[in-house]
Amino acid sequence: MEFDFSAVITYFPTLLKGVGVAALVALAVALMSVLGGLVVAVISIYTNKVVSAPLRFFIWLFMTTPLLLQLYFLYFGLGEWILIPAVVVGILGLGFHYMAYNADIFITTIKSVSGGQYEASRSLGFGHWRTILYIIVPQAFIRSIPQLGNNMILMVKDTSVLSAIGVAELVYASQYAISVSFRPFEFFIVIAAMYYVINIVMELGQAWLERQTSYRH
Template identity: 75%
Template sequence: MEFDFSPVITYFPILIKGIGATLLIGVVVALLSIIGGQLVAVISLYTRKAVSWPLRFLIWLFMTTPLLLQLYFLYFGIGQWVLIPAIAVGVLGLGFHYMAYNADIFIATIKSVSNGQYEASRSLGFGHLATLFHIIIPQAFYRAIPQLGNNMIIMVKDISVLSAIGIAELVYLSQYAISVTFRPFEFYITIAAIYYLINIVMETGQSWVERRAAIRR
């Protein structure tokens, strides 16, 4: 069987739309999961057990169940009672999934900040919240950057799972092109190359951010 990449060239504008959708979803999910992960970590560490234990249970639940199962539960399960658009399910499902992982990272990095810094800040007149958000959390965030970067690289690849609920990201649109052209091998090779390039760009960006964070620390 001979390779023929001409169908890929013909349908490449569709793949471009898929790349754009994938990257846009990735940015939204990254913001949701990182900001939400910080909030969940702070609440679980600095509130009463009646609040922190349910949050820790949710973290455990999202980390120990498959992402696809979570998406199906939101889309087909809760969708029986509440009509939720597929894109909202995809963004929220992926966001909550990685929010749990990021919260676990932030819990560890917040704990790694010396208690002496908290006490010194309070002795200088900073309140509890001011100390957390101006002293503790910034340091915890810088320490978490390598792990957060790795999570976000994995997350972008996991966006392909959203094709299972009909979201028109890169893999979903490529499957449409394959159904028309009957050239799966060429399209899958092309998609793999695209994800590889995205991965390289993200790794380069992560290295730059880590160097900047090292300077600020």
């Protein structure tokens, strides 16, 4: 078989738009899942069972069901009553999914900060919550960077799943081009290369962050 990349070149702007959508979705999901995960972790560690039990149930629910099913549920299931744009559903779905995984990481790293740190802060006169804010959470965050990075790389690849509910990210963008050019192989190769490049950039970013913070915990 012969390769012919001319169709890819013709539709390259469409693919780039797909990359743009995927990147924006990924950025929104990263913000939502990291900040949300941190809040979920802090609440589930430091508050009573009445508050934390529903959150633990939430984590459990999102970790034990497939992402695609969660997206279908939010888009088609809830779509029976309320019509939310696909891209919003995609961000919420991926966001909740990875929020659960990130919360799991933060729960471990928050607990790994020594009790001496808490006592030192309290002995200076800081209250319980300010100690958590200034002393515990920043250290836990630094310790979480390697695992958060891994999760975010998985998450970027999972943005492709959003094509199933019609979000115009990279894979979805290629589907139209493939259907008119009959060149699936060429498109898939180029798309794979694009994901690869995105992930290399993310890994470099993560390595840089880890270097910056390596001696701070």
